[in-house]
Amino acid sequence: MSNIRQVATLAGVSVATVSRALQQPERVSPKTRSKVMLAVNEVGYKPNLMAVKFRSGKTHNLVALVPTVANVFFARVISGMQIAAAQRGYAILLANTLGDEDIEANYAKMVQTSQADGLIQLRAHNPFDSSINKPGELLPMVNVCEVMSDINCPVVTLDNRSAAKAMTLHLIELGHSRIALIKGPQSSPLTCERLAGYRDALTEAGLTFDESLLYPGDFTLQSGHDAASKILANKNRPSAVFCENDETAIGAMQCFKQAGLAIPRDISVAGFDDISFSAFCDPPLTTIAQPAEEFGQSAVSLLIDLLEGKITKAPKVIMPFELIVRGSTGPAPKGTLA
Amino acid sequence: MSNIRQVATLAGVSVATVSRALQQPERVSPKTRSKVMLAVNEVGYKPNLMAVKFRSGKTHNLVALVPTVANVFFARVISGMQIAAAQRGYAILLANTLGDEDIEANYAKMVQTSQADGLIQLRAHNPFDSSINKPGELLPMVNVCEVMSDINCPVVTLDNRSAAKAMTLHLIELGHSRIALIKGPQSSPLTCERLAGYRDALTEAGLTFDESLLYPGDFTLQSGHDAASKILANKNRPSAVFCENDETAIGAMQCFKQAGLAIPRDISVAGFDDISFSAFCDPPLTTIAQPAEEFGQSAVSLLIDLLEGKITKAPKVIMPFELIVRGSTGPAPKGTLA
DNA sequence: CAACCAAATGAAACCCGTTACATTTTAACG
DNA sequence: CGTTAAAATGTAACGGGTTTCATTTGGTTG
Numbered sequence: 001m002s003n004i005r006q007v008a009t010l011a012g013v014s015v016a017t018v019s020r021a022l023q024q025p026e027r028v029s030p031k032t033r034s035k036v037m038l039a040v041n042e043v044g045y046k047p048n049l050m051a052v053k054f055r056s057g058k059t060h061n062l063v064a065l066v067p068t069v070a071n072v073f074f075a076r077v078i079s080g081m082q083i084a085a086a087q088r089g090y091a092i093l094l095a096n097t098l099g100d101e102d103i104e105a106n107y108a109k110m111v112q113t114s115q116a117d118g119l120i121q122l123r124a125h126n127p128f129d130s131s132i133n134k135p136g137e138l139l140p141m142v143n144v145c146e147v148m149s150d151i152n153c154p155v156v157t158l159d160n161r162s163a164a165k166a167m168t169l170h171l172i173e174l175g176h177s178r179i180a181l182i183k184g185p186q187s188s189p190l191t192c193e194r195l196a197g198y199r200d201a202l203t204e205a206g207l208t209f210d211e212s213l214l215y216p217g218d219f220t221l222q223s224g225h226d227a228a229s230k231i232l233a234n235k236n237r238p239s240a241v242f243c244e245n246d247e248t249a250i251g252a253m254q255c256f257k258q259a260g261l262a263i264p265r266d267i268s269v270a271g272f273d274d275i276s277f278s279a280f281c282d283p284p285l286t287t288i289a290q291p292a293e294e295f296g297q298s299a300v301s302l303l304i305d306l307l308e309g310k311i312t313k314a315p316k317v318i319m320p321f322e323l324i325v326r327g328s329t330g331p332a333p334k335g336t337l338a
Numbered sequence: 339m340s341n342i343r344q345v346a347t348l349a350g351v352s353v354a355t356v357s358r359a360l361q362q363p364e365r366v367s368p369k370t371r372s373k374v375m376l377a378v379n380e381v382g383y384k385p386n387l388m389a390v391k392f393r394s395g396k397t398h399n400l401v402a403l404v405p406t407v408a409n410v411f412f413a414r415v416i417s418g419m420q421i422a423a424a425q426r427g428y429a430i431l432l433a434n435t436l437g438d439e440d441i442e443a444n445y446a447k448m449v450q451t452s453q454a455d456g457l458i459q460l461r462a463h464n465p466f467d468s469s470i471n472k473p474g475e476l477l478p479m480v481n482v483c484e485v486m487s488d489i490n491c492p493v494v495t496l497d498n499r500s501a502a503k504a505m506t507l508h509l510i511e512l513g514h515s516r517i518a519l520i521k522g523p524q525s526s527p528l529t530c531e532r533l534a535g536y537r538d539a540l541t542e543a544g545l546t547f548d549e550s551l552l553y554p555g556d557f558t559l560q561s562g563h564d565a566a567s568k569i570l571a572n573k574n575r576p577s578a579v580f581c582e583n584d585e586t587a588i589g590a591m592q593c594f595k596q597a598g599l600a601i602p603r604d605i606s607v608a609g610f611d612d613i614s615f616s617a618f619c620d621p622p623l624t625t626i627a628q629p630a631e632e633f634g635q636s637a638v639s640l641l642i643d644l645l646e647g648k649i650t651k652a653p654k655v656i657m658p659f660e661l662i663v664r665g666s667t668g669p670a671p672k673g674t675l676a
Numbered sequence: 677c678a679a680c681c682a683a684a685t686g687a688a689a690c691c692c693g694t695t696a697c698a699t700t701t702t703a704a705c706g
Numbered sequence: 707c708g709t710t711a712a713a714a715t716g717t718a719a720c721g722g723g724t725t726t727c728a729t730t731t732g733g734t735t736g
Contacts, residue, residue: 001452003693004693004694013716014717015692015716015717016694016715016716016718017714017715019693019694019695020715023694027713027714032714032715044469046447046450047451047692047693048451048452048691048693049448049451049453049693050392050395050397050452050691050692051392051452051694052692053388053392054388054389054391054392054692054693054721054723055692055695055720056693056694056721057388059388061431064432068417069407069417069420070410070414070417072413075410075413078407078432078434079407079408082432082433086441086444091431091433091445091453092431093399093429093430093431094416094420094431095429096417103424106424109384110387110429112384113386113387114384114386114388114389114722115388115391131382131384220614221614221615225618250615251618254618254619254620254622257620277559280563280588280592281620282591282595341721341722342722342724351686352685352686352687353686353687353722353724354685354687354688354725355684355685355686357724358684358685358724361724366684366685367683367685385722386722387723388721388722388723389691389721389722389724390722390724392691392693392721393691393722393723394691394723395691452692
């Protein structure tokens, strides 16, 4: 690999001049500039940006901590992060953590060892070890989707509670009074928020909250299927199921259909996220649309602002949601209540 | 940020000793080691790995050029890359190129400017500019899925032609003689390989190849839906549709069902990839399973071997495929042939 | 106790850009 | 033509590790 000194020698100038010719062409005379350019092309010089980054102390790398890229919604968020990062001259180091805290910590360490400037995560968990603590200063981190209660950290999210409430009210307005909820991973505050919204709606409508209508899930297709089969086994079967994400809903729908139920005639199913597949299910899924790509973009933008000292407070950006009513929800069946 | 000199001063030793105490503890006396460790903890020293990488000339970063992370199959491949990279101490710089050659070139430049050691791509296209050409030497690149004809480059793929042939034969065995093919992006050699396999099967079975049964697609749900509506408009409608990926198949199935057709009674649909959603469609999709995660792992492993000089030839790794027969394909309807 | 070898440690070069500061060249004007 | 300011260019330090080579320390042996 050629370096700047070879170029300087070949062009018969100093390294400083070469550097200037490349960085601030107006600072060198046209004659010198062309001499330098000639030499650059001759040896095929490409500056070693590792040296630049090392020197400047800025890597222009951002770590993205994602539980699993296989999740379609997360993939959309990542896509948004990518685009915003590229626009501002940053690269995304993707960390597929699979929920493993060791892996998380390993990637977080990249920030502490100057391999990355900051970190974006889709989980509510502080991945840094204590050594990074600077009281009063914000961590070089932004949260997406999940809000952390214990740490003051910029966050881009949506009002999950209101969204879940809106969806539940939609089901109630259709006449459903026994509405099951298939939850997300226990560790996720999101799950609680959506549960809270679900309860809000029940309360507002004067319906009783029945703990036995809550089913565990983990945002996968399979977990939706499993929960659905438990729902089918419920003696006093609910007439509607609200799933905390679309994958779960799609998994649940399959189970119901296999059991011979018609959706939404026999049972209504609703999801959350509006992933691309939701519009292409049978029936198409009623869901809450989130601006996933914008989540990613906004988070990156916020993080870079933070890193570049443009913000010192931790903002909380709330993105809008939209209730998308499709064919998977319909009026409650008459007289099916036990 | 503390540096190694501060630690050395505090511990009362030289920087070389600190370095050794951390890298090769057995090379320093126990007494010194503990002095150093004490100092390290005292100032919270974390080595600047950017400096190390700069010095060593190895970044231990790999660029992954992906047309779109939103594609579920690609997401699985990325996941595999991640895992293998982490195991060998490398990080993945994710490049969501959206098919844009400028973006591609930009990320490829990271290799040429020493920001990454190598590159993995899911496309058949040389992203490097000419300046990297070293005749006789392999480029620091590995291809996944797509094979490049013009460049000698290690590749991890599967026998797409045989797989497409196997699927087409499956449909033929079910009695289908008019089988439509919804293709992938034109730019992708994959598309041609699968088309070739499809033709192979027709030829072998003595069926005529009908150009009017080929429909364009781009691997998205929507393109499958669009192609399906064109198929419905075909006066001499085929009784089976082979889609070059699962998204396309799922999109097509929805269109057929909306038009009142029953799958597979009225029309059979087959896909390719076996993404998670395929097992949860209605009906579950017959498809070709590819070991996506292994693709990613194998590619990373190959690239690292290449970078570390462990291989000098460009191997071609062919992964196995499996025909997964589910409910979306069935016997051809009797007497529907015009 | 001298001699010698191994182990431990230190000094300084090195990687490759950027940039502050110093110096030289050029241009302008009296 | 001399003076002066501005423009152009050069010199060298710097960033933070690793590593080579030299030196010191320690222990062993005759």
